[in-house]
Amino acid sequence: MELWAIWLIVAGVLLIAEMLTLTFYLLWIGIGAAVAAVIALVVPDSLIWQVLAGCLVVVVLTLYTKPITRRFRTSGEYKDAVDDLVGKTGFVLEAIVPGKPGIVKVGNETWSAHAEQQLSDGDKVIVTARGSAHLLVQKAEGDD
Known part of the structure; x- marks a missing residue:
C-alpha cells in the first residue's frame, strides 16, 4: 500500500475519533496526517519530510488555537451540555465504591461515576x- 494512502487512513480515523470526543486535539493531529499524505504524494520517498511537515502543522495549530479555544470556553457564553447534568437525579446501575467508579443513569444516558x-x-x-468523562454523585436526600 502506498504511504500516502496510509497517512490518509490515519487522518480519517483521527478525524472520526475527534467527532466522538470533541477535544480539538485529535483534529490537529488528523490535519497533520493529511498534510503528511500530501507531502507523500509530492515527495514519495521522503518519510522524514512527511513526518516533519505533519508534526509542524500539529504544533502550529496547537500553539495558535489554544488561546482562542481557552477564550471561547471562559467567555461565559460557552456551556457544555454535560454541565446541565449537575443537579439532576439518576440511579445507580453498577455499585460505586469510594475510589472505584460505578455506572449511573441520568435521564437517558449512562455515565461512569465516582x-x-x-x-x-x-x-x-x-x-x-462533572469531570471530563465521569460524574461525581452523592446519595439523594430522602432515599434510604
Whole structure:
C-alpha cells in the first residue's frame, strides 16, 4: 500500500475519533496526517519530510488555537451540555465504591461515576459535579 494512502487512513480515523470526543486535539493531529499524505504524494520517498511537515502543522495549530479555544470556553457564553447534568437525579446501575467508579443513569444516558460514599445498585443519586468523562454523585436526600 502506498504511504500516502496510509497517512490518509490515519487522518480519517483521527478525524472520526475527534467527532466522538470533541477535544480539538485529535483534529490537529488528523490535519497533520493529511498534510503528511500530501507531502507523500509530492515527495514519495521522503518519510522524514512527511513526518516533519505533519508534526509542524500539529504544533502550529496547537500553539495558535489554544488561546482562542481557552477564550471561547471562559467567555461565559460557552456551556457544555454535560454541565446541565449537575443537579439532576439518576440511579445507580453498577455499585460505586469510594475510589472505584460505578455506572449511573441520568435521564437517558449512562455515565461512569465516582462518589465519596458507597452506593448500591438502584440507589437514587444526585449529580454534584462533572469531570471530563465521569460524574461525581452523592446519595439523594430522602432515599434510604
